[in-house]
Amino acid sequence: MPSLKFFDRPFIEKSMPLSRYCKIYHLPEDPKKVRLFSTLTTAAADVAREVLQDIEKDNLSKKEKKTLTDLGFLVKSREAETRELLGYIDELNAENRMFTAIVVLNLDCNLGCTYCYEGKRKGKHYMSEDTADDFVAFIKSDALKNKDGVKLIFYGGEPLLSIDTIVRISKDIRSLAEEQGVAFGFTLITNGTLLTPQIVKKLKPLGLLSASITLDGPKKVHDAFRPFKSGRGSFDAIVRNVKNVHSLIDVHIGGNYTRDRHREFPRLLDYLLKNGLGPGKISSVEFDPVFQENKKFATPDFHDGCKSVNEPWLRNASVFLREEILSRGFLTQKIEPAVCAVEQRDMLVVNYDGTLYKCPGLVGRKKFRIGSVKSGTLDYHKTHRLGNWKNEKCLACAYLPVCFGGCRYMKLLQGGTMNGVNCRKEYLDKTLAQFVAQDIKYDL
């Protein structure tokens, strides 16, 4: 039997360094231990402090070395690990078998939210039947090549103001998917006011899987932020619909907070629990800060949006709200590797007029248009700064797997261009240890 070459040997036999993507956290409750967390594998382990010294001295037992290697804390070499990370997104894109499109059906709405992200882009703009048909043709000719499924996310404006277009598109794509033997399903990002059981029963046979609905805090707070255009509060109508449809489809609750209002959000969670909308009924809950759009697009009277993920108040607010959600038994997003939408090859946004973008935040910004359903997609590598994280600083940063250069849209809002990365080191330095502790405590 031929002997193994050196590099073919199981690498746990060799001296191995700590991964670049391993964070070491102190454990105040046990000063003799530290917590290791891999941002790449999301594994966590509490280890005796001397283990760190033994890693350096290559003094671990075989079993310990194997355990730490399997979890991703020890690596063959840091250089090899970095090379692997350089190909990470390409590999994800190559492996992905699902095509996802966010379909902006209109830029109209029945609510008049104070902070509306559509802002000055809003209006009676609706996707025409011709554009809807062109989109279906685009899916047929371009998107479905070598794919196992299509997922659509109907979005707006308020997508349920375009119910006929939802039916038209989903019927056609469902037939197409059946013909080609691929999976199909769709979700709604809706304000929830029109999501009646009748609508859900109509859409479910066409592929409706779930709906993400927004409640911005308890009734009083929500109604101030998200009234109907008439000024009347929308909270009661939304909650009534959630109660009536949660048994038919998955319902995700989202909420958007500002610095001043975030402390009021736990009262919404208590309200949901008290009204029979607990964790068994609501699939997940997530609260996010309201971001400030730039002057060109923002709603003129709203100035309370967050301008950067690194704003100090956001650190406490996000940890606090996540704890409030988890402590009441609701599910929320766990800490995982994250890739900006612009880096995901098989995902795009279709605007109501058939133009294509990589992210809903970029819709209407001509410079970032990447084609149309009629003409197909253009090369957007340069305009969207793909691979902006492939630089020495990011590659050496322990947060790279949960960042990959951050959100291009946020970068654009901050500096008017996508040049450079949307670094969130400051934010993660202050929050990640606590998020990891929450994931462990609540077994996410």
Add this chain to the structure above:
Amino acid sequence: MAKRIAVKKKGTKKKATKKKVAKKKATKKKATKKKATKMAFISPSNTCCLSTLIKPH
């Protein structure tokens, strides 16, 4: 060892480990695929991305 290393969260296996076992690799890759889809909607409480923009509506 139990005293020196307490595993709190297993996470996902590293690619280097996956490559060693062909059959397991396929299973793991499937898991990664799902994740890739999910990533677009990761929260700003983790890192900021589409959910910030999508969920308000």
